[in-house]
Structures are given as structure tokens and as C-alpha cells.
Amino acid sequence: MRQLPSLVGLRFFEESARQLSFNRAARALYVTQGAVSRQIRQLEQSLGVKLFERNQRGVRLTPAGVVLNASVAEAFDAIERGTRALAGTSGRKRLIMCLPPTFATQWLSPRLNLLAVQLPGVELSLRTQPSDACHCAIRFGRNPLTEGHSELLMTERHALVGSASLAGEHVDMLLERLPALHVLHDDIRLELWPNWLAAAHSPQRLAENGIEFSNLEQAIQAAKRGVGLAVVDLNMIVDELAEGVLVKMSDVEVSGPFGYWLDVPARNMDSPHVNAVAAWLLSQIPKE
Numbered sequence: 001m002r003q004l005p006s007l008v009g010l011r012f013f014e015e016s017a018r019q020l021s022f023n024r025a026a027r028a029l030y031v032t033q034g035a036v037s038r039q040i041r042q043l044e045q046s047l048g049v050k051l052f053e054r055n056q057r058g059v060r061l062t063p064a065g066v067v068l069n070a071s072v073a074e075a076f077d078a079i080e081r082g083t084r085a086l087a088g089t090s091g092r093k094r095l096i097m098c099l100p101p102t103f104a105t106q107w108l109s110p111r112l113n114l115l116a117v118q119l120p121g122v123e124l125s126l127r128t129q130p131s132d133a134c135h136c137a138i139r140f141g142r143n144p145l146t147e148g149h150s151e152l153l154m155t156e157r158h159a160l161v162g163s164a165s166l167a168g169e170h171v172d173m174l175l176e177r178l179p180a181l182h183v184l185h186d187d188i189r190l191e192l193w194p195n196w197l198a199a200a201h202s203p204q205r206l207a208e209n210g211i212e213f214s215n216l217e218q219a220i221q222a223a224k225r226g227v228g229l230a231v232v233d234l235n236m237i238v239d240e241l242a243e244g245v246l247v248k249m250s251d252v253e254v255s256g257p258f259g260y261w262l263d264v265p266a267r268n269m270d271s272p273h274v275n276a277v278a279a280w281l282l283s284q285i286p287k288e
Contacts, residue, residue: 009043010072012036013051017069021058027101030109030126033221094123095273099138101128102216103260106236111284118280122273136274137263138281148266151278154285155259156233158196160249163226167247174249175202179228180210181219192231200252220246235260 016025016036026033044051051065061069099108104126108115115124127134144150166174182189193207211228213219220237223230224245232246234253240246262281268274 005043005046006039009039009046011076012039013043013065014069014072014076016040016052016059017061017065017073020060027105027128030104030112032105032109093121093273094125095119095136095277096125096127096131096134097136097138097277098127098130098134100140100260102220102236103138103140104128105217106220107238110239114284115277115280118276119273135264135268135271136277139261139263140258141261142258144261145263149262149264149269151262151282153260153262153281154235155256157235158192158231158254159234160196160200160229160252161232161237161241161246162223162229162249164244164247165226166229166249171249172202174229175206180207181222181228181230182207182210182212183216183219184212184214195254196231196252199254200250 012025012029012031012035015028016022019025019028022036022040023033026036029036040052047064047068049064050062051068052059053062108126130137138153139145144152160171162174162178166178180193183192184190189212193210194204197204197207211222213222216232216236219230220232220240222228223232224240229249231254234241237246241248262278264274264278
């Protein structure tokens with residue numbers, strides 16, 4: 001019987017070695033950075049060696065990591081060649097879905113196993129950049145498209161959240177003390193904070209400073225670590241709230257006007273695989 005460590009751990013190790021960044025590896029694997037770190041730590045414990053050196057600049061392979069990476073990369077290359085050869089003779093279909101990075105990491109990633117069950121025999125390819133090659137797409141926006149099929153999946157529900165270590169503290173004092181975590185779009189701050197402060201009848205000056213991030217996922221990670229407070233779409237932090245690593249700091253919520261839409265080009269509206277994905281997505285989202 002083969003004595004092998006976790007294949008999931010090895011896959012996460014190989015991608016982390018390729019990227020030399022747990023964060024970039026997480027994005028490539030459509031999981032959270034915490035999931036990558038846990039798998040690497042468990043793999044190191046099972047092997048009894050350190051595979052990465054961690055510092056403020058990122059990670060680099062240790063001598064043991066270099067040796068393991070050569071073997072793992074070669075093994076996965078062989079597996080990929082074999083499975084692609086089989087896929088070419090077994091009639092496997094490929095379905096390409098385009099979706100925003102935060103939606104992919106925060107919402108879809110924890111549900112990928114369920115989606116795989118819904119699509120037996122389908123090779124799923126997830127892309128975070130729009131492309132004409134996509135059979136269907138999840139789009140962040142305000143209105144439906146005028147061509148093909150466009151259906152609203154969920155509307156944003158923004159709330160003020162922070163680290164569990166802040167639970168029980170008075171929200172007004174926290175707003176005065178902690179930085180506001182902002183999300184940028186095209187180098188401009190989204191209106192998350194101004195809209196929430198207006199709904200909470202709080203002064204706009206509380207959001208004048210703070211820390212800016214290029215995407216919502218980064219702001220979520222910073223909020224989890226107690227760096228500051230964030231105004232976040234509750235749809236994107238279901239697991240964090242359930243696990244208690246993030247908590248709502250106020251009952252004030254702001255809905256819309258943006259949301260996530262399922263778009264299907266006219267040429268793919270009759271595809272059984274696309275229809276299966278659409279039905280699955282709708283089954284996973286609570287009715288508002």
C-alpha cells in the first residue's frame with residue numbers, strides 16, 4: 001500500500017511553490033489564503049520537514065521544499081497528461097464560467113464540491129476575466145444585459161463588520177478609533193462607507209481616512225485580523241459569520257443597488273450544462 005501524504009496538501013503545495021505566494025495560490029485554486037496555509041502546515045507536519053520560509057516579503061522554498069517540488073510537479077504533470085488524454089476519448093465536455101474574483105473565492109469556492117456533483121462528466125474552468133470563450137458568466141452590476149439571458153442572483157446587503165475580538169465594544173467608539181477599510185474600483189473608493197454611514201446617521205468624516213484595498217477579499221482578510229472595520233456584502237462572508245471570525249458590529253444594513261447577475265449568451269441558452277449550472281446557482285441562493 002502506498003504511503004502518501006494528502007493529495008490536496010500536495011496540490012496546494014505545488015501551486016504555492018509555483019506562485020511563491022500563498023495569497024496568489026489561493027486565488028489560482030479558488031480557496032481562501034487560510035485554507036492554503038492550513039494545508040501547507042498539515043503537510044509539513046506529516047512530512048516532519050519545513051517546506052517554506054515565511055517572511056514579510058512572502059515565502060520561498062526551503063531546500064526540502066525544492067526537492068519535493070521537483071517530484072510533485074513531475075507527478076502532477078503526468079497525471080494531467082493522462083487525464084487530458086482520457087478526456088479527449090471519453091467525450092467530456094468543458095464548461096467555462098467567468099466570475100468576479102471575490103465571488104469566486106468567497107462564495108463559490110466553499111460550494112465547488114456541490115457544483116461538481118451537479119455536473120458529472122464536465123470539466124469546469126473558472127475565469128476571473130470576462131471572455132468571449134465563457135459559456136456563462138456571473139457579473140457584478142446594476143441592470144440586466146439586453147442580449148441573451150440575464151437573471152439577478154442576489155442583491156448586495158452591506159453591513160459593518162469587524163474581528164470577533166471587537167464584539168461587545170460600543171460601535172461609535174470603534175468607528176472613532178479604528179481605520180475604515182475601503183475597497184477601490186478603477187482607483188476610486190466604492191461608496192460602501194458613505195452609504196452605510198448615511199443609513200446609520202453617522203458623520204461622513206468617519207470614512208475620510210482609513211486603508212484602501214484593490215478588492216473586497218483583501219478588505220475582508222484585514223477585517224478578520226482586527227486591522228479595522230469594513231462595510232461588506234453579507235452574501236460574501238457567510239462562512240466567516242458562521243465561524244465567528246467576523247461579527248456584525250451594527251444592525252444597520254444597506255441593500256443594493258448593485259448585485260450579481262447570471263448572464264448566458266444566446267448561443268448557449270440551450271446548453272444542458274449551462275442550464276444545470278443556472279438551476280444549481282438558483283438553488284443555492286435564498287429567496288429574498
